[in-house]
Amino acid sequence: MHKLLAVAAAVFTLGTPAFAQPTDILNASYDIARELFEAQNAAYAASGATVTVNQSHAGTSTQARAILEGLAADVVTFNQVTDIARLVEGGVVSEDWASEFPNNAAPFYSFPAFLVRAGNPKGISDWGDLAGDGVQVIFPNPKTSGNGRYTYLAARAWAVEEYAGDEAQIEAFLTKLFANVPVFETGGRAATTAFTERQLGDVLVTFEAEVLSVRNQLGADNYEAVIPSVSFLSEFPVAIVDKVVDARGSRDLAKAYLDFLFSPAGQEVAAANFHRVRDETVAAAHAADFPEVRLVTIEDAFGGWDKASEEHFADGGLLDRVFLNQ
Amino acid sequence: MHATRTQPCSAAEITLIALAFGLSAAILVVPLLLIFAFALREGLGVYLANIVEPNTLHAIGLTVLTALIVVPINIVVGICVAWLVTRFKFPGRQVLITIIELPAAVSPIVAGVVYLFLYGGQGLLGPTLQGAGIQLMFTTTAIVLVSLFVTAPFVARELIPLMQQQGTEDEEAALSLGANGWQMFWFVTLPNIRWAILYGAILTNARVMGEFGAVSVVSGSIRGQTNTLPLQISQLFNDFNVTGAFAASSTLAFMAVLTLLLKSTLEARGGWR
Amino acid sequence: MASRRSKHLLPGFGLTLGVSMLYLTIIIALPLLAMLLKVGGMGWEEFWRIVGSNRSLAAYRITFGSAFIAALFNGAFGLLLAWVLTRYSFPGKRILDALVDLPFALPTAVAGLVLVTLFADSGWYGQFLEPNGIKVNYTQLGIILAMAFTSIPFVVRTVQPVLEEVQVELEEAARTLGATRWQIFARVIWPTILPAFMAGCVLSFARSLGEFGAVVFIAGNLPGLTEIVSLLIFIRLEEYNYEGAAALAFVLLLAAFLTLLLTNALQAWQTRYADRSR
Incomplete structure (x- = not known):
């Protein structure tokens, strides 16, 4: 009943700023992080925090759009810098967001990996196999999902090494890869359900965190994880949405919540939910769960996010040349 | 007959x-x-636990609240529109009927889209409203507005043919006997159309509680905040929680059965159809 | 003032006109205008590029084709139900009559969830269909089924009242003249209910064009194969491609408007027919 009254009150105040210190914050997050933040928020509450953390999950570009349209998220926990950059451009996040928290404001990371059906019937072991004839690949839409863009970058990074930088061959490979994708879902979780529930495709490309979590949930008898020879470091940045916290007076709450994600307790929850963490003690305790992998970074392979966004993801960029969904 | x-x-x-x-x-x-x-496949205990899960419970509350706001508004407007088009002849009458019919004929996604273009950050009025500190998109208000849109004709559609058929003799008689406008409406018109109003209200209620497409565009789908029941069901399904999705669905299915019972009783009683 | 009073005998013109116009403006007209402005602002070339792209064309084909087949199914099923409900009396008739409206009372998302579960490999229906090579979920057949389910009541509810009014004398006259049952149906009853039947089919078709909640659960959403227009609009929105969403929404709005005009014309035809045959 109290909740109902609160909703009724919200209707009549039409979302105008609250006068008292708010008791809840909204975390707009990426699609596959549902279980992670359910666990994080429970751990946060157990640590003595009294704030209610509400969750919204979708592809991160979708989330960025919603926030620019007015979704009142206090914090964002995204999986890619490009979508926070859009929020900076829109004037809702301050430009120095990356220096507000350690590790460029990224509490955990992951990378694109493969999930295949039991027995790996198509013999998929590396990126090159994804462009093979008769192989169907599932990954989310790079236009709406950070997950999908990482897949594109990882595949390209592999191709750059494989074809020694020959742009024609790289593009031919990527075109073939994208042509092997029967459906581009808008978020990572929808891609997972397409692969597991709808039984579409031979291989799902998504974050290692999702690959391990799905294999864990749906049984190692049904699915196998495949780690490619090289993948792409996917740091999951967090930021305070300044425009919202200033309007609501919730900056302290937002900051405390994001700080928790970097604390040993928060890092432990992340590692237990298949995300790789920077905290050395926690990482060492979970070392057995995470195989060694060679990761290239955005700086090494693409000269940083700004350059990559402009070259690859802008309208008419290199992504549009291989991704023909118009 | x-x-x-x-x-x-x-x-x-x-x-x-x-x-x-x-x-x-x-x-x-x-x-x-x-x-x-x-x-119920995992037992009654799990079923009840799924229903009282806070986010599902909140979705039920929000869905009921939306219906409580939308249904009365559409009853009042439906009566006004029906009165206007059945009691008066004026230019543009047919246009008015067509415009009010349009929302129910169009895809609910389009309903969401048009509201986004009006109140969104890039929309016609959105920036002005945001400047004044009023945020409509991704709030309960937006859910109420699109619900009003998609159910616009539901009450009027039931009343118009009935009031056309009933004619105006009774009302004119009441007026000539000295009743004022409100008395005429309250004692003559309303008793004649009350079952049709109820019928329209039931249809409106069913649609509001079940609306998915339009709401999914304008709600931020925030669990425990702007998730209506149909959105909650879809999210539970995407979380691989099929039993939870069906538990949430069962409340709407129960409502649907109730709707059918009420409708059937009204039809037997009203006999105007 | 005096002339207004003589023209409108009853009170309330100003009040009801005010309320109606206010509501129509704020709730319906203004949002529609916002979208039309968005479409108007993009220019013809851009508009045609979007609505004429291969992916859009495929989506129209799938949406309109599936809606057409669903309307055909509902024409047959609806006629059967309307016939049985008006012509015969039998136990359980009221239950059957009430049940017809279930698809309107049941939220579309629930309908989608139920259908996708029924036709899953191991589902109540899927387990019998799958071994015979009939795949429903995530195929166009699934789209057709979802559309058909959500629009079942239209044909029944438009044909039923007309069928009840069919004059018994005409049928009896035909019978005494030695007409067979089939001849009576084909020559006497069918022409009478035809306009209502067609109006019901068009309504069913229109509803199917816009159906979203049920279809997204069961359609595979594969571009060019099982992607419907409503879903493509949703995807364009998520891609922050507002022009694309606006142009396609305009197409659906236009289709809705045309079907509305068509049903109005059919219903006018029905009324004329009924008046003439009286």
Whole structure:
């Protein structure tokens, strides 16, 4: 009943700023992080925090759009810098967001990996196999999902090494890869359900965190994880949405919540939910769960996010040349 | 008035009846049963736990609240529109009827899209409103607005043919006997149309509670905040929580059965159809 | 003032006109205008590029084709139900009559969830269909089924009242003249209910064009194969491609408007027919 009254009150105040210190914050997050933040928020509450953390999950570009349209998220926990950059451009996040928290404001990371059906019937072991004839690949839409863009970058990074930088061959490979994708879902979780529930495709490309979590949930008898020879470091940045916290007076709450994600307790929850963490003690305790992998970074392979966004993801960029969904 | 209804006597007639029952059972009854079967498949305890799960409970509350706001508004507006088009002749009358019919004929996604273009950050009025500190998109208000849109004609549609058929003699008589406008409406018009109003309200309520497409565009789908029941069901399904999705669905299915019962009772009682 | 009073005998013109116009403006007209402005602002070339792209064309084909087949199914099923419900009396008739409206009372998302579960490999229906090579979920057949389910009541509810009014004398006259049952149906009853039947089919078709909640659960959403227009609009929105969403929404709005005009014309035809035959 109290909740109902609160909703009724919200209707009549039409979302105008609250006068008292708010008791809840909204975390707009990426699609596959549902279980992670359910666990994080429970751990946060157990640590003595009294704030209610509400969750919204979708592809991160979708989330960025919603926030620019007015979704009142206090914090964002995204999986890619490009979508926070859009929020900076829109004037809702301050430009120095990356220096507000350690590790460029990224509490955990992951990378694109493969999930295949039991027995790996198509013999998929590396990126090159994804462009093979008769192989169907599932990954989310790079236009709406950070997950999908990482897949594109990882595949390209592999191709750059494989074809020694020959742009024609790289593009031919990527075109073939994208042509092997029967459906581009808008978020990572929808891609997972397409692969597991709808039984579409031979291989799902998504974050290692999702690959391990799905294999864990749906049984190692049904699915196998495949780690490619090289993948792409996917740091999951967090930021305070300044425009919202200033309007609501919730900056302290937002900051405390994001700080928790970097604390040993928060890092432990992340590692237990298949995300790789920077905290050395926690990482060492979970070392057995995470195989060694060679990761290239955005700086090494693409000269940083700004350059990559402009070259690859802008309208008419290199992504549009291989991704023909118009 | 009605065609004679004969007892089935020939094999052909029995076949037709059996076919109607068989197909209806397969297409309508089995899906209804499946909802409750799946909701209860892990036992009553799990079922109840799924219903009182805070986010699902909140979604139920939000859905009921939306209906409580939308249904009364659309009753009042439906009466006004019906009164206007059945009691007066004026230019643009047919246009008015067509415009109010349009929302129910168009895809609910379009309903969401048009509101986004009006109140969104890039929309017609959005920036002005945001400047004034009023945020409509991704709030409960937006859910209420699109619900009003998609159910706009539901009450008027029931009232217009009825009031047309009833004519104005009673109301004119009341006026000539000295009643004022409100008295005439309250004692003459309203008793004549109350069952039709209720009927329209039931249809409006069913649609509001079940609206998915339009709401999914304008709600931020925030669990525990702007998730209505249909959105919550879709999210539970995407979380691999099929039993939870069916438990949430069962509340809406129960509401649907109630709607059918009320409708059927009203039709038997009203007899205006 | 005096002339207004003589023209409108009853009170309330100003009040009801005010309320109606206010509501129509704020709730319906203004949002529609916002979208039309968005479409108007993009220019013809851009508009045609979007609505004429291969992916859009495929989506129209799938949406309109599936809606057409669903309307055909509902024409047959609806006619059967309307016939049985008006012509015969039998136990359980009121239940059957009430049940017809279930698809309107049941939220579309629930309908989608139920259908996708029924036709899953191991589902109540899927387990029998799958071994015979009939795949429903995530195919166009699934779209057709979802559309058909959500629009079942239209044909029944438009044909039923007309069928009840069919004059018994005409049928009896035909019978005494030695007409067979089939001849009576084809020559006497069918022409009478035809306009209502067609109006019901068009309504069913229109509803199917816009159906979203049920279809997204069961359609595979594969571009060019099982992607419907409503879903493509949703995807364009998520891609922040507002022009694309606006142009396609305009197409659906236009289709809705045309079907509305068509049903109005059919219903006018029905009324004329009924008046003439009286």
